[in-house]
Amino acid sequence: MIAEQTTSTPAGSRGARPALHRRRLLTGLVLGLAALLVLALLSLVFGSRVVSWTEVVGGILDPAAGDFGQQAVATRVPRTALALLVGAALGVSGAVMQGITRNPLADPGLLGVNAGSALAVVIGIAFFAISSTSQYIWFALVGAAGAALLVYAVGSLGRAGATPLKLAVAGAATSAALVSLVSAVLLVRTDVFNVFRFWQVGGVGGADFGEMAPVLPFLALGVLLALLSAPGLDVLALGDDVARGLGGRVGGARVLAGLAAVLLSAGAVAVAGPIGFVGLVVPHAARVFTGPGHRWLLPYSALLGAVLLLGADVLGRVISRPTDIPVGIMTAVVGAPFFIWLIRRAKVREL
């Protein structure tokens, strides 16, 4: 294990130096909220057309006005909201997955969950003629749950249980298999391919509130379940044997948390396409402020996830104006070096 949670128990870091822990939590909260505010403003200002502050205010207060700048701002408001929503969902989902699997490398993208959603959605587009988010969500949910169960079952068989290496390889293998099935459908149906190729990069451009609404209940339920499972995840972090010895219900906690992770990642995929690496990176950053306890880790992961995704989206809009690079590409380019750094830092035996 790489993560801190094996070396210090949740209670240890909180109980030993409460004042220090409180100061860290506060620092993280202030920094996170400040970053969020600044990025949200930048997100309204930047795009193919850079607008002035008065236009930003005008666009928020009066979206129907005729001014070009104000209209640009009005389209960027839902985009910003979507980035915040998806980032928070992916952040929590990653933190929960890392908790369930006790695996610092868990992430909806790496574990094949996104590929499962993608296959289900492409089947939906091709054979069931689905075209809106409210329909994507059900297919994404089924695909995500199926892939998550498969990868976890396959990766955790055997004596050592779900080691990071086994899970990652099982996830990559499943992704490879699912992607090849996706191509099989797309090759025969160029019309589907033309829709799907824009969906599969993962982006928040062209968002509107009407498309986002159907996903909200799923995300809300996911967050609620995640928060409810926080004590269970803390117990799981001690290892199955200790957890059972302390009277924890290991299986129940896993199921509850697993459901939360699937709901959150499927909701994010349905509305923004598969976006990788956010779920991987964010919990590690959040632990710097919160320590390993899930009660604080989950909300901070939501906050930092929103910051990361919004930041990546703004950056993608700034570096290639007047077009934008989809946020899914940006998170991969930013997240992969972090992943590689994590692996290089770890001792070989711990993988």
Add this chain to the structure above:
Amino acid sequence: MSELAAGRTARVRRRIVVTAVLAVLVVALFLVTLVVGDRIYGLPDVLGVVLGQDVPGASFTVGRLRMPRAIVALLVGAAFGMAGTLFQTMLRNPLASPDILGVGYGSSAAAVVAIGFFGAQGAVVSVVAVVAGLAVALLLYALSWRGGVQGARLVLIGIALGTVLLAVIQWVLTRTEVYKAAEALRWLSGSLSSAFWGDVPPLALAMLILTPAAFALSRRLSVLQLGDDAAAALGVKPDPTRLLIVVVAVGLISVATAAAGPVAFVAFLAGPIAARLLPGASLLAPAALVGAALVLAADLIGSNLLFTTIPVGVVTGAVGAPYLLWLVARSNRTGGRL
């Protein structure tokens, strides 16, 4: 003592028999590929064309269309088979084949950029794919280096690089006209439908150089299997050997990918199938034969047996996926290394 010797003789005999059977199978599939198509030509006609005679009709269809396709299928299958086995043996993990680790995505990403953004075709795509494949492999090796390269780290960093390259591929697909993107997708799924005689010389030349290198390295690799310290004591330097193996294996993958696209799972399947046929033996030659047989058979199925012609990579993907999951589950249950 005599029992040991008898056991060895039996193993050698089994090895010869199995290899010969595989070779016959490959030749048979090759001939069937030449015979079968929209129009079926008799074996005498086909053999006549192979021997260079002028047979009306068959000379064009068989000689110009089916022959290069069959040759490319054969060479590509052998290359994928050898490359996959080199990786799997070196990393001691049946799942650590280049197509699953995303090493092959380097070639694919570069080729897709070349096709999609620069309208490149033919030899240019091949060169770009090979150069990029090697560059990504060297990057992977450098990133995995921390006072030596260790299997688990190589696998995980390979997965990370593959994910980024896949993102690049998907992005390129959104930035081009749909017909170019569809062309790139066809190539990405592994297809022999555009194979022609011009593809054969560069592929054959590359194979002529890389195959002996692979066989030379496989001997050193079997010494490496004894452990790094033992190998060093026997005069095989572990890290330079691993680097050479990575370069040769990725070279094979890249030339094959350049010719036919990343045909799914052939690199992954060939080694384990060969290992089941010949347990405990050096797998390079049988894996090359199995790979060639897989690609030839899958192309036959994809272009003749189904309601519509589908690329060879989709057939191997559909066969490979269930086998892959079964293998993961099984290797875990038996406590096999992962």
